[in-house]
Amino acid sequence: MTLRSRCLMLAAALGLSLALAPAAAAQDPRLEARVDGRTRAQLAPILDSARRAGLPLEPLIDKALEGDSKGAPRQRIVAAVRALAGTLGVARDALGRGASEPEIVAAADAIEAGIPPRQVEVLRHLLLSRPITVPLAVLADLVARGVPPDTAAYAVLNLARVQAADAQFVGLRIDVERDIGSGIAPATAIAVRSEASVRDVETRRAESRSAVPGQETPPTP
Amino acid sequence: MSDFDGEAEFIESVARELRAPVVLTPALDERVMSDVRGAPYGASDGAPRRRFWLVRPVTLRVSPLGGLLAAAGIAAVAVLGTMAAGGGGDGGATAAVAATPAPAIRELPTVAPVANATGPQQVSFVFLAPEASNVSLVGEFNDWDAAATPLARVDARGVWTVTLPLRPGRYLYMFVVDGTEWAPDPAAPVAPDDGFGVPNSVVTVGGRST
Numbered sequence: 001m002t003l004r005s006r007c008l009m010l011a012a013a014l015g016l017s018l019a020l021a022p023a024a025a026a027q028d029p030r031l032e033a034r035v036d037g038r039t040r041a042q043l044a045p046i047l048d049s050a051r052r053a054g055l056p057l058e059p060l061i062d063k064a065l066e067g068d069s070k071g072a073p074r075q076r077i078v079a080a081v082r083a084l085a086g087t088l089g090v091a092r093d094a095l096g097r098g099a100s101e102p103e104i105v106a107a108a109d110a111i112e113a114g115i116p117p118r119q120v121e122v123l124r125h126l127l128l129s130r131p132i133t134v135p136l137a138v139l140a141d142l143v144a145r146g147v148p149p150d151t152a153a154y155a156v157l158n159l160a161r162v163q164a165a166d167a168q169f170v171g172l173r174i175d176v177e178r179d180i181g182s183g184i185a186p187a188t189a190i191a192v193r194s195e196a197s198v199r200d201v202e203t204r205r206a207e208s209r210s211a212v213p214g215q216e217t218p219p220t221p
Numbered sequence: 222m223s224d225f226d227g228e229a230e231f232i233e234s235v236a237r238e239l240r241a242p243v244v245l246t247p248a249l250d251e252r253v254m255s256d257v258r259g260a261p262y263g264a265s266d267g268a269p270r271r272r273f274w275l276v277r278p279v280t281l282r283v284s285p286l287g288g289l290l291a292a293a294g295i296a297a298v299a300v301l302g303t304m305a306a307g308g309g310g311d312g313g314a315t316a317a318v319a320a321t322p323a324p325a326i327r328e329l330p331t332v333a334p335v336a337n338a339t340g341p342q343q344v345s346f347v348f349l350a351p352e353a354s355n356v357s358l359v360g361e362f363n364d365w366d367a368a369a370t371p372l373a374r375v376d377a378r379g380v381w382t383v384t385l386p387l388r389p390g391r392y393l394y395m396f397v398v399d400g401t402e403w404a405p406d407p408a409a410p411v412a413p414d415d416g417f418g419v420p421n422s423v424v425t426v427g428g429r430s431t
């Protein structure tokens with residue numbers, strides 16, 4: 001076999017795999033088992049486009065399965081999957097190219113909840129050196145509990161500014177949930193708890209600094 | 222000599238007396254031991270005879286294989302006990318509680334703040350549906366498959382429940398009553414529009430994600 005024919009065969013194989021890739025995205029066994037062929041055909045270009053953009057496919061497949069399970073008509077399923085793909089793209093853009101799939105999904109949840117993408121971007125920059133899946137999930141949860149999106153964002157960004165740990169974000173969410181459960185208005189609960197959480201983070205940090213020899217906290221003026 | 226000096230001398234003389242070794246005659250040891258040997262064993266303090274076997278040392282002869290089997294059995298019991306307790310420790314069970322048509326339980330789906338846990342946690346879902354014939358749980362954790370996670374009716378008042386392991390994360394879910402009626406969890410947060418006009422409930426399993 002000549003070098004030219006080898007190159008031709010390689011190019012043909014590459015072309016074939018590229019041509020079949022869109023179909024492969026829509027050929028998830030779960031979709032094949034539960035979603036009718038016409039819906040799958042309409043989902044295929046959306047899934048293919050998402051795959052090429054580097055977006056996570058699992059939430060999109062899950063959305064299609066959810067729609068099918070709820071008995072939604074085909075056009076509604078396709079529209080819901082398309083809308084989610086758009087949100088995932090916005091989330092990924094807000095997070096930057098290095099974002100992990102869980103981060104993209106969590107950011108999309110937060111954006112769907114009403115958090116402006118710009119706030120997601122700010123959160124990313126405040127916590128550059130670590131995953132921000134947990135703070136994003138807390139953000140979406142707070143809004144789901146009835147905290148206004150801008151207030152929730154303000155609280156989470158304040159915690160991020162003092163480099164709070166994931167457990168402290170989760171703690172804020174639990175405290176607010178508990179307060180709301182006991183009858184306190186969501187906006188009041190987040191206002192009180194947010195301030196307390198920030199103080200707690202700063203206090204703990206000061207204590208840990210003073211526990212290390214040579215790193216005493218500077219005296220308060 | 223002052224009063225203080227006199228007092229110090231008195232204390233010193235008492236201390237000298239106390240420090241002096243007590244000389245016991247060899248006959249004392251023998252007398253005590255003969256009394257001990259003569260006492261009725263196991264009932265000398267008047268305790269019931271039944272207690273005797275509880276305090277008697279017992280020698281067990283176990284082959285290496287038998288020892289391994291016994292250790293495996295103990296470990297299995299410990300694991301089953303932990304699972305029955307809902308994971309225990311920081312990863313305690315999460316309860317997502319729902320009710321229909323009128324919720325009688327209004328507990329929040331609280332989640333333990335397990336900052337370093339990445340493994341699955343036992344999450345319990347409870348639903349009140351006195352008239353229902355069957356109830357199932359559908360959500361992102363089971364591909365929204367209404368046949369995948371049925372709830373079990375646990376009492377005559379119509380309390381349905383199921384517990385399943387979930388990895389830390391945020392999940393959307395709903396209940397399906399009698400295969401047709403989709404019901405959100407009234408005690409849980411509601412996610413924004415799902416695109417299909419049926420709002421989902423949200424449960425967040427605490428932990429550090431990536």
